[in-house]
Amino acid sequence: MIHDIEVLKAKTSKISEIDFNNLKFGHVFSDHMLECDFKNGEWEAPKVVPYQPITLDPSAKIFHYGQSVFEGMKAYKDADGKVWLFRPLDNFKRLNISSKRLAIPELPENYFMDGLKALLKVDEDWIPEKEGSSLYIRPFVFASGNGFHASPADEYKFIICTAPSGAYFSGEVKVLIEEKYSRSANGGVGFAKAGGNYAGQFYPTQLAVEKGYQQVIWTDDTSHEYIEEAGAMNIFVRIDDTLVTAPTSDRILDGITRKSIIELAKSENIPVEVRKLSVKEVVEAAQNGSLKEMFGAGTAAVISPISGFGYKDNDYELPKLTDDSYASFLKKRITDIQTNKVEDPFGWRMEVK
């Protein structure tokens, strides 16, 4: 049940201007957004309001001290027009885990969940029906309080925006295993979906792009010997028939797609190992032919297959994907569950009514 969320409706809708057959990712935004302010030591009641600009003082701490966290989620419409979310409570919990590490006040669960549902109800027509499309949901929290003192802000804004998005097709992805730059520190904020983690990735990624790759595979900052993440996704490697991924840590994001893949693979009797994965092992597996697949896992693309990787001036190609590849199989299983095409034995799906 959704209760007590005030709704201020937009006077006009932009929806007729949108070509739902040609949606990119995160470029057009729905008519409304959820807005919730933290002031005087507490979160005020969230409201659905027309999608609108945010006005801040130039001294607002978001501009200076990087207090910002976010989540990425999707809403799907099934053939009967029912609306579904995928493990939304896990996003809520992780948002608070991220917030805590950045000294941002945590949100009450009902503000997040009821607010999100109220927003989806108001903008239900914005949820695409087309196969592969979905409504991308972006909850975020940032420091809106003022002052140049380097300390946590006294005011914050929690906002949810949504963007109807087409199937995320990344094309052929070649990755570069990073030997110099790092994404996160031991004891740092790498496990949080903190804005600053992303800004730090852009420059090394640009350098990789200049060398002909599309993404960076992040390695540990101490030795660069262990594989941690792929771009802004978690990474999986298939060696022979075993799926391997790095354990989560304070450097690695506890991805919801990542843990869904692990559970799903196990339930399908696919051997899964969650353990440290060295670059050496991956290179050797590529050389001896036991490396069958590599893919990134995240909300936007679900699974993003990797076609090859570069390391120390050598390039390694992966076998072409086949119909029985884990990437194809697992992606179909997850998206079928997400979009209510099959049973959901895990209880991951949540209907929005």
Next chain:
Amino acid sequence: MIHDIEVLKAKTSKISEIDFNNLKFGHVFSDHMLECDFKNGEWEAPKVVPYQPITLDPSAKIFHYGQSVFEGMKAYKDADGKVWLFRPLDNFKRLNISSKRLAIPELPENYFMDGLKALLKVDEDWIPEKEGSSLYIRPFVFASGNGFHASPADEYKFIICTAPSGAYFSGEVKVLIEEKYSRSANGGVGFAKAGGNYAGQFYPTQLAVEKGYQQVIWTDDTSHEYIEEAGAMNIFVRIDDTLVTAPTSDRILDGITRKSIIELAKSENIPVEVRKLSVKEVVEAAQNGSLKEMFGAGTAAVISPISGFGYKDNDYELPKLTDDSYASFLKKRITDIQTNKVEDPFGWRMEVK
């Protein structure tokens, strides 16, 4: 010479509302600010405009991906009413170094320097004359372009705001040497004045405050055996008569106060060692009495003496500061140079005319 900076003057001034005898740090802002937009692949001409709110789309990348860098500087008014900056070109250069690492477009030098001078001219009356007070200057650049795609923005804003500020008195500072959390990674963005570096420090600092300390001494993220920074400042330790500070690296900020202290100390024949400084060495020096001083160095406080430190559940006190302490001596020398009270043999001072 200041040329070609358009000035849009505020209709009224807030200056009569300000009590210049009771200024805190960074809480009141001058009448104007410098504003400069990056659009269509280039920086547009900077303008001085009335201090005013910033309006952004909710999808602006600053809210999501942490692309923000800043600088901290001060302007001083001497007894003759002349206005001085301290090593401003070093701030300009470091801003661009930070920007590059965060995939933010670099600024032309004249936009920064001429823009800053034009702003100081317009708000000259805001520069405090009182001993110890100064006009704190905050240049910053952030991603104002829109979209949820995790990639560098296509638009940015460079802004300079100023805040008349009183002497920064931090009181007695006890610090905790950090054994779990970290500020930066090898190959990360710790050397940049990036917003995200500060957000990550707040929570560990809150934990230290709960234990009775005011700040954290950051150690390397691999072993936590080496001392790197003090809160948001560089750190110096005096062992017997030698001043020791950690070398800059990709984890440590190349502080302008830090390097000024090194140059100044050398010119005064104070032995200075720039080398790795282990926690073990500092603890042993505290135990055997050779640890004479510890202090943080940064723009806001110039030098902030540390009265004691905690490590592994033990507390170590430092000797009381005397008139011939390095902290007092070096702080006076630097502020005398900054405020045009003494000769400046280093060429650090720049008059704004």
